[in-house]
Amino acid sequence: MALDETKQNCLNCTMRAELFSFLNPEELAHVDRNRIQVKYRAGEIIFKQGTPLTHIACVTSGMVKIYIEGLNERNLILKFVKPVEFIGGPGMGVDNIHHFSVSALEDTTSCLINATTIKDLIETNSTFALQLLKKNNIQSMSNFEKFISLTQKQMPGRIADALLYLSNEVYQASSFVTNISRQDLADLTAMTKESAIRILKDFKDNKYINAEGSRFEMLNMDALKHISRIG
Amino acid sequence: MALDETKQNCLNCTMRAELFSFLNPEELAHVDRNRIQVKYRAGEIIFKQGTPLTHIACVTSGMVKIYIEGLNERNLILKFVKPVEFIGGPGMGVDNIHHFSVSALEDTTSCLINATTIKDLIETNSTFALQLLKKNNIQSMSNFEKFISLTQKQMPGRIADALLYLSNEVYQASSFVTNISRQDLADLTAMTKESAIRILKDFKDNKYINAEGSRFEMLNMDALKHISRIG
DNA sequence: CGCGAGCTTGACGTTGTTCAACTAGAGTGG
DNA sequence: CCACTCTAGTTGAACAACGTCAAGCTCGCG
Numbered sequence: 382m383a384l385d386e387t388k389q390n391c392l393n394c395t396m397r398a399e400l401f402s403f404l405n406p407e408e409l410a411h412v413d414r415n416r417i418q419v420k421y422r423a424g425e426i427i428f429k430q431g432t433p434l435t436h437i438a439c440v441t442s443g444m445v446k447i448y449i450e451g452l453n454e455r456n457l458i459l460k461f462v463k464p465v466e467f468i469g470g471p472g473m474g475v476d477n478i479h480h481f482s483v484s485a486l487e488d489t490t491s492c493l494i495n496a497t498t499i500k501d502l503i504e505t506n507s508t509f510a511l512q513l514l515k516k517n518n519i520q521s522m523s524n525f526e527k528f529i530s531l532t533q534k535q536m537p538g539r540i541a542d543a544l545l546y547l548s549n550e551v552y553q554a555s556s557f558v559t560n561i562s563r564q565d566l567a568d569l570t571a572m573t574k575e576s577a578i579r580i581l582k583d584f585k586d587n588k589y590i591n592a593e594g595s596r597f598e599m600l601n602m603d604a605l606k607h608i609s610r611i612g
Numbered sequence: 613m614a615l616d617e618t619k620q621n622c623l624n625c626t627m628r629a630e631l632f633s634f635l636n637p638e639e640l641a642h643v644d645r646n647r648i649q650v651k652y653r654a655g656e657i658i659f660k661q662g663t664p665l666t667h668i669a670c671v672t673s674g675m676v677k678i679y680i681e682g683l684n685e686r687n688l689i690l691k692f693v694k695p696v697e698f699i700g701g702p703g704m705g706v707d708n709i710h711h712f713s714v715s716a717l718e719d720t721t722s723c724l725i726n727a728t729t730i731k732d733l734i735e736t737n738s739t740f741a742l743q744l745l746k747k748n749n750i751q752s753m754s755n756f757e758k759f760i761s762l763t764q765k766q767m768p769g770r771i772a773d774a775l776l777y778l779s780n781e782v783y784q785a786s787s788f789v790t791n792i793s794r795q796d797l798a799d800l801t802a803m804t805k806e807s808a809i810r811i812l813k814d815f816k817d818n819k820y821i822n823a824e825g826s827r828f829e830m831l832n833m834d835a836l837k838h839i840s841r842i843g
Numbered sequence: 844c845g846c847g848a849g850c851t852t853g854a855c856g857t858t859g860t861t862c863a864a865c866t867a868g869a870g871t872g873g
Numbered sequence: 874c875c876a877c878t879c880t881a882g883t884t885g886a887a888c889a890a891c892g893t894c895a896a897g898c899t900c901g902c903g
Contacts, residue, residue: 451760452843473753474745480753503742511734511742514705517748521702522711524755529682531763532802535890563850571763573892578851612685794882804860826876
């Protein structure tokens with residue numbers, strides 16, 4: 382976990398999260414004074430569930446996974462985050478504890494910003510507060526979909542949801558190479574690694590997808606969407 | 613669904629949601645001008661998933677359930693809400709659509725407040741915005757626990773969670789009489805009615821609880837907590 | 844060349860659902 | 874007051890879905 386404070390500055394940053402476009406130069410300067418840029422190697426933990434929430438993160442390169450550490454060493458992956466996105470956490474302003482863990486899937490750079498700085502901005506900039514509320518609401522909406530996927534769909538439906546999520550939202554391509562492991566796919570869909578592998582094989586046999594090692598290819602999106610819909 | 617505009621006023625309201633304690637008299641008067649009070653009979657729908665989100669609700673008497681309408685006529689109950697609590701929704705400020713349904717479990721009265729009024733307050737009163745963010749965060753935290761309960765615990769663990777939720781948070785009593793049906797209990801724990809009944813019977817046989825009809829009694833909270841922990 | 848981590852497969856057992864039948868109680872109309 | 878019906882609750886047996894365990898595989902890397 383190498384520290385690397387760059388000469389770059391929030392005001393002229395080209396990797397600025399959308400949320401910060403609602404800040405004026407003075408506010409951006411305030412953020413800049415309270416941020417540090419950090420490089421993480423693949424596999425390293427950025428936030429650990431249960432630790433104090435002193436900073437929020439802004440992923441500027443690479444890719445991370447956000448996951449809840451549950452029972453018996455099992456994780457539940459909530460989402461993957463790629464540049465440029467802001468990672469807060471529900472503990473902010475409540476108990477100031479991280480309620481999920483975040484770790485780097487690839488080599489990742491991230492700006493860490495003091496949580497108190499963010500709180501200052503919420504109090505002084507109502508547009509910023511409104512946008513933050515909006516962002517939280519959008520996250521809640523996808524959590525609702527995840528609830529239905531995980532509790533009301535059988536394994537093929539869940540894997541279809543995961544593949545559609547990866548190709549439509551994360552990689553935005555019908556084929557992609559990824560660091561996401563079979564275990565990650567299982568953690569994303571709340572099943573065992575073995576089950577995830579079996580469903581992938583089934584999808585391959587049916588020519589819905591191609592999946593070899595880290596390379597995934599969507600061959601029949603309509604079939605996947607159909608399986609997602611019927612559960 | 614009888615309308616009943618009372619002479620009562622937000623400024624002297626004794627059933628005011630905590631969130632509104634952060635408003636000044638002028639703001640409260642603004643809320644008052646944009647609210648209507650409505651009585652619902654048990655079973656009636658207050659908000660229907662998929663319809664436009666024009667108002668938020670504030671439950672002042674009775675009890676409601678918030679649930680997602682999922683696949684194949686199956687519902688997932690997110691939470692029960694009793695007086696006095698505010699019900700917004702993640703669609704607010706995003707697509708302005710309800711992403712869950714809310715229905716009355718008992719005869720219920722509720723104030724409906726224009727969503728635009730709430731948005732005004734968020735923009736002009738930063739404390740209100742901060743408190744709303746906080747409320748959303750607390751909800752997200754319990755959603756995370758729900759994720760783990762529903763995806764990583766077996767049926768006894770989930771029923772134990774549901775019973776602990778009801779006795780600790782909803783009724784705040786070790787025994788209670790409720791309108792919550794066996795089907796509701798199943799919808800809360802993502803299983804079938806038959807399975808929920810079987811687990812309840814098992815808990816009864818083991819003297820962890822007493823459950824006859826609508827009356828529930830917790831006999832051994834420690835056992836329930838243990839079952840909840842081990843999943 | 845060998846080692847280890849992630850991946851894959853099959854056999855088997857468990858968990859939870861489905862389906863069908865039955866029960867109890869509340870309301871309704873003759 | 875008694876059928877009748879309707880709904881919620883209950884139970885059992887058969888079945889499907891999913892996890893567990895154990896073994897073998899592949900491939901990159903030292």
